[in-house]
Amino acid sequence: MPPTLRQRRLGAELRKLRDQAGLSSTEAAARVGIQQARMSMIEAGRYGVSADRVRAMAHTYACDDAALIEALSNMTGRRSRGWWDEYRELLPTALVEVAEFEHEVTALRVAVLVAMPGLLQTAEHARASYNQNVPTLRPFEIEHRTAFRIRRQGVLHGEAPLPYTAIIHEAALRMGIGGANVVRAQLRHLIGMSEHEHLTIQVIPFGRADFPAAGQPITYGCGPVPQLDTVMLDTDHGCEVLYAEAQLARYRAVLDRMQRCALDPAESRDFIHQIAKSL
Structure with missing residues (x-):
């Protein structure tokens, strides 16, 4: 293995x-x-x-x-089998490693421009997103990936949910993936999730042109000590994993600036609600 x-x-x-x-x-x-x-x-x-x-x-x-x-x-010893190992024969290794990564970190910060954060997607939204995949996925592949994405969301629930911050650009809220009904349900799901104490959801409106545009989704995972922090970049060729000190510092700065450009959590919740009402 x-x-x-x-x-x-x-x-x-x-x-x-x-x-x-x-x-x-x-x-x-x-x-x-x-x-x-x-x-x-x-x-x-x-x-x-x-x-x-x-x-x-x-x-x-x-x-x-x-x-x-x-x-x-604490990173040594015999590797215990995680639930994600069930998917190693079904999904690309890079996808499986995302779940392992989310299981190991102590907190997550995510920033997206046009895609909804995976841990905040409804099953219908995830399925609609995978239906747009290039190259086209077969129906059973879509179902495997959708089930895997929803199961990953377990880190946000339970007795010790993972602290999670999502910075979402308005463009991602208006992409229309799956049609109006799917989008409306997705936005209502975001509103509900934003009410959990361990979740922070902030929106960057179109009017804020001063944010540092990052083409790919950024995921910053906090380790048990700062030296073990990790950045994951979602690219067309798979996930790129970064952990050099200079890279970590750069992406912390990018996320900090994006968060300063975003509406606060209460304003973001109202903003999402207004978009949902307009559909």
């Missing part, structure tokens, strides 16, 4: 610590007491590593950030 997103991230963070320590893979392997080939496999996420080994590697690399070391240690 190929390494999961979590396993690849752990390997990348261990490699980053090694680079910061100024050690080659060969030097680090010798100090830790493993073969260089195994070190390379660990850093590629293709070989399991224990929490004790992670702590030993952090010590070797002179890392004294206790919170980061603990967070990395």
